[in-house]
Amino acid sequence: MAKTIFIENNVFEHFRTKKILNIIKARNIIRINHYGEIFNRNKQNFRIQKDSLNYIIAAKKNNLVIPIPPSTTSVKGFYFSHMYNCIYDCDYCFLQGHFNSAYHVYFINYEDFGKAISNESMKTKTKIWFFSGYDCDSLASEKITGFAEYFVPFFSKLQNCMLEIRTKSSRTTELLKIKPNSNVVCAFSLNPQNLIDLFEKGTPNLSSRIQSIKLLSENGWKIGLRFDPLILTEASKEDYLELFELAVNCIPKSNIHSVSLGSLRLSESHHKKMVKNDMQNRLLLDNRYSYKEKLWQPDHKIRDVETQLSEHLKKLIPQSSIFLSE
Amino acid sequence: MYYDFNLVIVIAHVGEARAIFDLDEFKEITNSSFLAFRKHKIIIIISGEGRFRAAGAVSFAKALCEHKIIFWLNIGCVGHRDFQIGTVVQAGKIHDQELNRSWYPSTPFKKSIPVVEVNTYAKPAENYPNNVFYDMEASGFIELAQINSIPEQLAVVKVVTDNDSKPIQHLSINEIEMSIKKERNVIQSLVTDYLVKAAVIAESIKPISLPWWLRTVKFTVTQRNEVKRLINNYRVKFKDQKLPFLRILKNAPTRKILSQIKREWNREGN
Ligand code: SF4
Numbered sequence: 215m216a217k218t219i220f221i222e223n224n225v226f227e228h229f230r231t232k233k234i235l236n237i238i239k240a241r242n243i244i245r246i247n248h249y250g251e252i253f254n255r256n257k258q259n260f261r262i263q264k265d266s267l268n269y270i271i272a273a274k275k276n277n278l279v280i281p282i283p284p285s286t287t288s289v290k291g292f293y294f295s296h297m298y299n300c301i302y303d304c305d306y307c308f309l310q311g312h313f314n315s316a317y318h319v320y321f322i323n324y325e326d327f328g329k330a331i332s333n334e335s336m337k338t339k340t341k342i343w344f345f346s347g348y349d350c351d352s353l354a355s356e357k358i359t360g361f362a363e364y365f366v367p368f369f370s371k372l373q374n375c376m377l378e379i380r381t382k383s384s385r386t387t388e389l390l391k392i393k394p395n396s397n398v399v400c401a402f403s404l405n406p407q408n409l410i411d412l413f414e415k416g417t418p419n420l421s422s423r424i425q426s427i428k429l430l431s432e433n434g435w436k437i438g439l440r441f442d443p444l445i446l447t448e449a450s451k452e453d454y455l456e457l458f459e460l461a462v463n464c465i466p467k468s469n470i471h472s473v474s475l476g477s478l479r480l481s482e483s484h485h486k487k488m489v490k491n492d493m494q495n496r497l498l499l500d501n502r503y504s505y506k507e508k509l510w511q512p513d514h515k516i517r518d519v520e521t522q523l524s525e526h527l528k529k530l531i532p533q534s535s536i537f538l539s540e
Numbered sequence: 541m542y543y544d545f546n547l548v549i550v551i552a553h554v555g556e557a558r559a560i561f562d563l564d565e566f567k568e569i570t571n572s573s574f575l576a577f578r579k580h581k582i583i584i585i586i587s588g589e590g591r592f593r594a595a596g597a598v599s600f601a602k603a604l605c606e607h608k609i610i611f612w613l614n615i616g617c618v619g620h621r622d623f624q625i626g627t628v629v630q631a632g633k634i635h636d637q638e639l640n641r642s643w644y645p646s647t648p649f650k651k652s653i654p655v656v657e658v659n660t661y662a663k664p665a666e667n668y669p670n671n672v673f674y675d676m677e678a679s680g681f682i683e684l685a686q687i688n689s690i691p692e693q694l695a696v697v698k699v700v701t702d703n704d705s706k707p708i709q710h711l712s713i714n715e716i717e718m719s720i721k722k723e724r725n726v727i728q729s730l731v732t733d734y735l736v737k738a739a740v741i742a743e744s745i746k747p748i749s750l751p752w753w754l755r756t757v758k759f760t761v762t763q764r765n766e767v768k769r770l771i772n773n774y775r776v777k778f779k780d781q782k783l784p785f786l787r788i789l790k791n792a793p794t795r796k797i798l799s800q801i802k803r804e805w806n807r808e809g810n
Contacts, residue, residue: 218632218655242655244632499773
């Protein structure tokens with residue numbers, strides 16, 4: 215199928231646009247005024263579009279950095295998105311319920327993001343976290359976006375800011391060319407291999423993610439381990455204990471910056487939209503999950519096992535900070 | 541077995557339609573306000589020239605295909621200052637010059653044909669100042685067709701019939717039709733391609749209908765949607781097994797019926 219790249223007029227001549235076009239090599243280019251004309255259209259089906267992807271290159275004008283609601287984390291922070299959507303296709307991915315379209319949007323005005331980040335950093339002396347990879351996988355498209363190439367050096371200049379790059383990618387080529395710095399944490403989402411096979415379509419397998427973690431840590435990168443989302447309906451507590459051992463033992467404990475565990479949870483509205491778009495998604499129909507306080511979340515039996523897992527991790531790496539999503 | 545759908549093809553002139561399809565193999569739809577033909581899932585509507593007529597043809601087709609999922613295709617001619625005559629293109633963007641509005645149909649064809657911007661004008665183009673394709677119907681077609689459709693149900697295919705060296709004013713209808721006829725095989729293969737894709741999409745967006753024994757229950761809209769959700773959950777969990785029949789108490793409140801369904805269908809799973 216012919217892939218089309220829609221490009222906003224204001225970034226048509228931008229050097230990053232040219233770089234992306236060089237890599238994607240799509241021949242069909244359509245000029246647009248604003249990415250929302252296509253991306254935010256009402257009647258779209260995310261699942262169907264996932265099979266016939268197109269791309270959009272745009273500049274993000276508003277909400278370049280967005281405060282993280284205090285209820286979701288204990289650290290003060292912001293998230294920012296240089297990209298919407300993802301090359302992978304996880305069954306539980308909330309983006310399916312969050313966006314109307316599955317097209318990949320690349321926001322290329324990194325300098326504007328940089329200004330917004332600097333502005334926030336100047337407002338306080340305390341440490342602020344910036345999270346990328348909320349609306350995409352931060353590293354999976356690095357070859358196209360050059361995101362880390364720009365932002366890792368950028369954060370090295372900011373004293374009180376930390377950047378978390380969240381990924382499932384095992385691609386290290388670009389990162390290994392950049393000098394790591396102590397303000398940046400590479401956080402890898404991990405799950406047992408049977409869950410990767412079942413629910414994380416297109417993602418690298420567990421052993422290649424572990425290899426990448428090892429390689430990056432050997433090269434001085436701070437590593438975050440994210441056991442998120444825990445899917446205890448399809449994997450057992452023992453599967454996770456095995457995974458913890460594997461991940462924790464592959465790198466020196468001093469290189470582990472932090473570890474977190476996250477429940478499989480979705481907002482009620484995202485869950486409903488995801489089921490509507492993909493009526494064949496078994497994971498979203500599991501009886502052990504239900505709506506409570508506007509969230510689709512696991513029952514107390516699953517939550518209990520999650521707490522036990524978090525306790526176990528604390529014993530395994532007592533010196534590291536461990537978070538379990540509330 | 542795929543869910544039933546129609547592929548509606550809107551073409552301005554019957555000569556253009558004849559240049560692409562063997563209309564003798566189609567059955568004419570009589571007593572209708574537009575000249576129209578049907579063969580299996582394909583319906584061809586001859587709209588006449590201009591965006592208003594194209595929009596009229598779409599409304600007519602909507603009434604004709606009530607209750608079915610419709611896939612839309614506009615086939616026609618375009619002009620471009622320097623594209624070769626006979627080039628087949630698909631629209632990735634349609635812009636109406638008068639309304640200053642744009643639409644973005646899908647580009648569903650496996651065959652690699654250029655994706656371009658088509659601009660719709662009220663009059664035939666006398667010259668081609670911009671690097672876009674000039675037509676007279678696409679915006680009228682898509683403005684109406686996109687209502688209640690996802691972008692993947694909309695496509696526009698055009699053949700370049702005029703350009704700077706052969707502007708439209710100097711062409712006879714015969715010459716235009718000949719340019720289209722030369723691309724007959726390409727266009728027919730695109731239609732086949734679209735039909736295959738449409739069958740898959742129709743299957744995934746088909747509406748869920750209630751079994752006969754629930755159809756007469758006077759559910760509220762919310763309750764009806766909840767029943768549909770339960771039907772879908774049941775099908776996914778039990779791999780398309782037939783829904784088990786439930787004995788519903790006559791005159792029972794709908795709330796109770798809904799709880800009964802939830803209870804029984806969950807039990808089936810235990
Ligand atoms: S890797 Fe993350 S962003 Fe990508 S599909 Fe999976 S959950 Fe979504």
